[in-house]
Amino acid sequence: MEYTNLILEQNGAIAVLTINRPKALNALNADTITELSTVLDELGRDSSVKVVILTGSGEKAFVAGADISSMKEFNTLEGRRFAQLGHATFRKLELLSQPVIAAINGFALGGGCELAMACDIRLASETAKFGQPEVTLGLTAGFGGTQRLPRLVGTGLASELLFTGDIIDAQEAYRIGLVNHVYSSETLMEEALKLANRIAGRAPKAVQLSKSAIQRGTNMDLDNAQAYEAEVFALTFSTQDQTEGCTAFLERRKPVFEGR
Numbered sequence: 001m002e003y004t005n006l007i008l009e010q011n012g013a014i015a016v017l018t019i020n021r022p023k024a025l026n027a028l029n030a031d032t033i034t035e036l037s038t039v040l041d042e043l044g045r046d047s048s049v050k051v052v053i054l055t056g057s058g059e060k061a062f063v064a065g066a067d068i069s070s071m072k073e074f075n076t077l078e079g080r081r082f083a084q085l086g087h088a089t090f091r092k093l094e095l096l097s098q099p100v101i102a103a104i105n106g107f108a109l110g111g112g113c114e115l116a117m118a119c120d121i122r123l124a125s126e127t128a129k130f131g132q133p134e135v136t137l138g139l140t141a142g143f144g145g146t147q148r149l150p151r152l153v154g155t156g157l158a159s160e161l162l163f164t165g166d167i168i169d170a171q172e173a174y175r176i177g178l179v180n181h182v183y184s185s186e187t188l189m190e191e192a193l194k195l196a197n198r199i200a201g202r203a204p205k206a207v208q209l210s211k212s213a214i215q216r217g218t219n220m221d222l223d224n225a226q227a228y229e230a231e232v233f234a235l236t237f238s239t240q241d242q243t244e245g246c247t248a249f250l251e252r253r254k255p256v257f258e259g260r
């Protein structure tokens with residue numbers, strides 16, 4: 001399918017999805033979020049895709065936020081609809097069966113930081129900048145920032161960022177656990193592809209079930225989360241890859257996983 005504001009490329013088992021509105025620093029308007037929702041359905045159905053990398057077009061921005069020009073004239077109802085569209089789409093991203101790596105190549109502000117936080121793993125370039133500057137615009141974070149940021153970095157640091165709207169650099173984002181690694185701009189995509197390929201070489205169903213246990217389990221109490229993990233673990237015994245993985249270990253050879 002053709003998209004106006006997105007580029008979808010496939011490199012072996014890895015899909016690279018690029019938000020492509022560089023003139024607006026890849027800001028998210030409703031059309032872009034709707035396209036994102038559609039492409040996620042497409043990716044979720046495609047068993048040849050084992051890992052997705054999400055990035056922004058150009059050298060300056062991952063995503064510089066929700067599109068301020070489209071939000072300026074919203075009434076309450078339109079604001080609610082926009083937030084609901086964002087929430088539904090970002091949750092779809094978070095629950096996509098395949099893992100998603102955010103390759104954050106510049107500004108990740110407001111909705112852009114929230115988009116990155118809905119990914120499973122965040123890698124940043126040295127030039128990346130993060131923040132939730134909504135309060136400087138008279139807004140609150142509207143795409144999950146008040147919920148995902150505290151879960152990732154703790155309520156104290158999240159409150160400071162959400163109350164001040166301060167922008168932090170990649171090293172600070174690394175220090176507080178918002179990103180896993182920081183790379184030079186030149187090597188960011190190479191490193192993202194390396195990590196994606198490492199994950200793609202593991203048993204796909206086991207990776208997907210691990211993602212499900214993490215994403216669903218962290219929002220449950222421990223007893224229910226453990227019960228869910230037990231179900232997920234049990235399910236792996238219905239896969240051929242489990243037999244292959246354990247057999248290969250015992251035969252001292254590399255496993256050949258087929259995603260079944």
Ligand code: DAK
Nearest residue numbers: 023024025027064065066067068079082083109110111142
């Ligand atoms: N929206 C629309 N256009 C944007 C944009 C944005 N978020 N960010 C940048 N642009 C546009 C600029 O207007 C400019 O367009 P032209 O003037 O060239 O036409 C172009 O991108 C280049 O930007 P600059 O000229 O400003 O570039 P600089 O290098 O000087 O500055 C910057 C880069 C990232 C520091 C600056 O552009 C900036 O501060 N941008 C805004 C960042 C920001 O505040 N982002 C958070 C947006 S608020 C909700 C739902 C969602 C949200 C909230 C509530 N509900 C429904 C309740 C989410 C809110 C946000 O994400």
